[in-house]
Amino acid sequence: MQPHELTLAEAAEQIRERRLSPVELVDSVLDRIERVEPQVGAYVTVTGEQARAAAREAEREIARGRYRGPLHGVPVGLKDLIDVAGLPTTASSRVRADHRASADSTVTARLRAAGAVLVGKTHTHEFAYGLTTPQTGNAWDASRVAGGSSGGSAVAVAAGAATFALGTDTGGSIRVPAALNGVVGLKPTYGLVPRHGVTSLSWSLDHVGPITRTVEDAALVLTALAGHDPRDPASLDTPAVDHRPQRDLARAADLTGLRVGVPTNHYFDHVDPEVADAVHRAVGHLAELGARPVEVDIPLTRYLQATQWGLMVPEATAYHARTLRAVPELYGADVRVLLEAGELLGAGDYLRAQRARTLMRGEWARALEEVDVLAAPTVPMTAARVGQATVTWPDGTVEGVSDAYVRLSAPANITGVPALSVPAGHDTAGLPIGLQLLGHPLGERTLLRVGHAYERTRPEPTQPERAQPARALASRADLPSEPR
Secondary structure (H helix, E strand, O other): OOHHHOOHHHHHHHHHOOOOOHHHHHHHHHHHHHHHHHHHOOEEEEOHHHHHHHHHHHHHHHHOOOOOOOOOOOEEEEEOOEOOOOOOOOOOOHHHOOOOOOOOOHHHHHHHHHOOEEEEEEOOOHHHOOOOOOOOEOOOOOOEEOOOOOHHHHHHHHOOOOOEEEEEEOOOOOHHHHHHHOOEEEEOOOOOOOOOOEOOOOOOOOEEEEEEOOHHHHHHHHHHHOOOOOOOOOOOOOOOOOOOOOOOHHHHOOOOOOEEEEEOOOOOOOOOHHHHHHHHHHHHHHHHOOOEEEEEOOOOHHHHHHHHHHHHHHHHHHHOHHHHHHOHHHOOHHHHHHHHHHOOOOHHHHHHHHHHHHHHHHHHHHHHOOOOEEEEEOOOOOOOEOOOOEEEOOOOOEEEHHHHHHHOOHHHHHHOOOEEEEEEEEOOOOOEEEEEEEEOOOOHHHHHHHHHHHHHHOOOOOHHHHOHHHHHHHHHHOOOOOOO
16 A cells, blocks of 8 residues: 555654654655646645645654644645635636735645645635536546545545645535545534634635545544634634544444434435435444434425525625626636626525524424434435536436535524534445435534544445446546545
């Protein structure tokens, strides 16, 4: 196994035990980037020289006994909405062509303090306003979308071009690309991870979180990121918590008494049968581990889409008001149309969306009293083909691809509850399927425990999940056949 194939936890253990040098790990990841980047286009910029210098410093610190913890010397990619002092934050937009950050964002500073090594900035859909990230190809099939808007981060992790990465999630933008690329994506509770120094799409819906190869890795990163920052008005002032899941596999795999909610509506409506079957099998496996499935009726579903757009569109337009008037031609056509549409929404529409969100939060809190976590598909279908605009469901309903991808992920943004996407197999085309677990506010520890138990004990893939297209691509592009 090459160093770039290691999970964060595996790399950390080897670095701590002095069996792997941070320099070896960073060199392996940078070599991997050079090899696969022409196929996947995950990065806006690669900071190779700085990364090698940081790896050498990490090696010297560890040799002197100054080991900082599990992120020390480990390569990370940051979505190009996240400020890094001295580097551009382009947001994958011509509007930001001349931008250069003057200071680190809070999450960047916390990663630096933990000893993580930045290897580059990853592509996003322009200003995170989309669900496909068109610059980037899916890690399993380059003719398919990467998902968005954190597509570059998810593909980098899936392809071994980063040991872990950070993304942002406003309507599913961590979980959607994680699901489509077969990796783990965590959207924390709203306000748990500060957003100071992160370009906003919609301030009341934005979250920052990790994209990793395993649930344990996501927990390690979350522990480094979480904590109050007064510069983010939404930042929660909560006690520091170690979010790492139980390391004792025998205990972690015992879910006796845990209540897993299975939605009776919304989450399995207009969902590809292979995706639905994979998620139901996952719920069955959780039951084998001792969990008790409980049917749950999801409240106020008819208002979800209107509320998501009613909040996001005017907030995004307000953020871009000055540049939209000054340099509209620098925006991509799809993003410019959305921003201009936001100018047509009145204050009354926005206030009604805020009221609807308040009602939803209350109703969701009551529904979640009956369960410990919800289990559902992350997205209703696997990765669409590049250029595919719509999907037609068996009943004749036609839905936009972006609308389909956001439909099952947006509720966690509206309500602010934590949500985790975990790989749950593949369809017959060899494309990854995501299982979404949703928890109580600040319930990350339970969420991670359940995801960890499922991930560590999931049965071996069946023959259809080992379909050839993904493996053939993996061979041609030298990408991992099954991201760890």
